[in-house]
Amino acid sequence: MGAVRISSDLMEVLAARRSQARFRIGVAVAMLAGFGTTVGWAFAFGWFAVYMGLQFVEHLLLRRGDLSTVASLALLSTNAIVFGAYGAMGPVMDGAWGLACAIALMCGGLLNTALTSQKSLQAFVASAWPFAFFLAAMPFAAIAIGAEVRHAVALAISAVLIVACTAMIWRAAARALIAEGEARARAEAADAAKSAFVAMVSHELRTPISAILAGAVEAGRPEAAGARASNLDLIGSSARMMRTLLDDLLDLSKIEAGKMGVEVTPFDLRRLMLETVRFWAPEARRRDLRFRVEGARQVPAWVEGDPTRVRQVLNNLFSNALKFTDAGSVTLKFTSGPDGQATLSVIDTGPGMDADQLDRLFTPYGQASDSVARTHGGTGLGLNISRELSRLMGGDLAVESAPGQGSAFHLQVRLPAAAPPSVVVDATQDREGLRLLIVDDHEINRRAFTLMLQGACDELAVAQDGIEALEQLATQPFDLVLMDLNMPRMGGMEAVRRLRAEPGPNQATPVIALTASVAPKEVAACMAAGMSGFVMKPVEAKELFAAIEQALTEAPAPVALTA
Known part of the structure; x- marks a missing residue:
């Protein structure tokens, strides 16, 4: 027999059958005792001997584990034929009562097949067709023992319904099993991603903590007095890095709990954009990148929105653009739309992303590449948080990218024009004796x-x-x-x-x-x-x-x- 590679689903069904061998033997003993008077004891003992021999052969073949697909399906069909033949003798040996027992036995065999072959359509068909065949023969057996045609027709319709319902049960069970497997796979993937995320955050936190400890030790050494300012600056930068990491974690937890909110207040959009560009300009110069602003003349001075969240999203986009762009430029582009709609785009000339990377880009606990965290650091939460914040502000965050063509992130948000607030004179006085x-x-x-x-x-x-x-x-x-x-x-x-x-x-x-x-x-x-x-x-x-x-x-x- 030609060896055909057996499918994993069929292998699982066969493995399950091997573990249920004792159950099948127990059922055979019960059928011998319960149906012996119906089919006749001589036939019952003969059938039992044949069925036990078949189970022994199946045990040997499954233990060897080298069955082909055709041999496996033939083995399942043979089991069902031998099992069903026992009940099929009922109407022959015991008339109407034997017919009733045979139908009950076929129904039980079909139901067992539907429940034990959920993972393989091939296994289900191979095991179910003998029972369906015997059920189809029951109306003819009924006529042979004296039933009226109308009774045989009703019996035939019942047989069709039984087979159809069994097929529906198998399909529903198979779909539920597939859905359960997919849900388990997603849960395992999510757990694995979260575990990797926790390990990465632990690594990211150790970096600033180590710097703080080292800076504190150096700042306390008398001979390092000249470098104290540098050490203190290192401590401050490391503390701010830790705060950024913690802010990302807190923002994500609020978003997942549905507790993140945004405010609507007048703010100077031109100033916000200018301050953001000035903040990132030294990093662009350090990396020898051109830093450009387009559409500045279209920017309205005062708008209504959440300046903190707009700034947070832009900072995330600039951070990523500068992190992944080795040559060329990073551009901030403003485009106005109707009804206060605005688009703030951060465009880079970096390596770009393929379709698989884009699919994972906005997922929490993941990065576009597994090597990103090792190479560039960060929690990988920034883009997910940025998209959620964009949507909370009534907009969205979209991306356009292709390998070798850079990336363009578009923050689309509604920022209607607003009147500038009245100027408040600072009346702060020096306070003494506090x-x-x-x-x-x-x-x-x-x-x-x-x-x-x-x-x-x-x-x-x-x-x-x-x-x-x-x-x-x-x-x-x-x-x-x-x-x-x-x-x-x-x-x-x-x-x-x-x-x-x-x-x-x-x-x-x-x-x-x-x-x-x-x-x-x-x-x-x-x-x-x-x-x-x-x-x-x-x-x-x-x-x-x-x-x-x-x-x-x-x-x-x-x-x-x-x-």
Whole structure:
């Protein structure tokens, strides 16, 4: 017999049959005992001997594992023929009752075939056709033992319905099995991608952490005093790199949870574009790339939208364009459309991407190439986050690229024209005699805030949790409180509620929340508790000073009346 390569689906069916050998033997014993009086004991024992011999031969052939496709299908059909022949003797040996038993046996055989051959159409057909054949013969057997034609017709229709329903059961089960396999494959691929992503993020975090540790050691050496500024700059750059990584992770988690939001406020689009270009121009010069802007005259001055998210998307696009372009240029192009529609395109002359890379480009936990993270670093989340942000702003992020022809990313977003805001005169005055209370359960955070603020305040006090903070606030006045939200014993929310509820020297003192999340729900909860503002961790000095100035300039914090 010619060896034809057997399909993996058929191999799985045969492997399953081998594991079910004991079950088939048990069924044969039950049929011998249950149907022996129907078909006659002599035939029953003869059939049992033949069937057991067939099972032994099948066991030997399957153990060898060198069956061809034709031999495998012939083996399945032979099993079904021998099995079905046992029931087919029913009407011959026992009349109408034997006919009923035979039909029940054929139905059971068909159902078992549908359930055990889900992975292979070939196996299903090879195992099912003998039972279908025997069912088709039952109407004729009924007429032979004296049934009327109308009964035989009804029996024939029932046989057709049984076979059709069995085929539908097999098809539904096969589709469910295929869908389950595809879902499992997707889940395994996603888990593998996430595992690789976690490993890559771990690597990316180790890089700035190592730089911070090295810079701190060098800055502390007396003989390295001349290079202290350089070491401190290294520490600052590494800290900002870590913050970028963490921001990407937080943005992705908010997007996946459906909690990411955008704001609509007037902003100067021309200035935003100019500042973004100026920020990336030194990197372009370092890489000897031309940096161009097209369509600048079409840019409206003031528009309505979310300047933070527009800047974030442009920064991601510029970062990628400069990262992957070795020669040529990077261009920022502005195109206006009707009804405030605008397109900001970042076009590079890099290597371009093929269809497979484009398919994976906007997926989280993946990069266009597996070597990208090793070569260029980064989390691979930027483009996915950028597209989601674009869609939250009512637009989209599209890409055009081909191998050797560079890439063009198009941020399409609605930015209707807006009136410029009225100019506010800065009335900030030098403040003297400031007394601040820093409340945080981590000593490193308390030390960091103290270093930031010690030159701007006359007196700084610290507390480890809400209870200790309330004890100090009850006895001495402060101009402002920096309050962490998550602390043992008593968190910041509860501490501020109690501060506002009890008369004392600091009942109206401004309190700034120190939080790792600025989700609208959490910000609203802070304000409802009686806080005056918030600063997101990790904290940068300029953001902290801006929040302090705003809190001290505005009216006293509102008093929370509810716990």
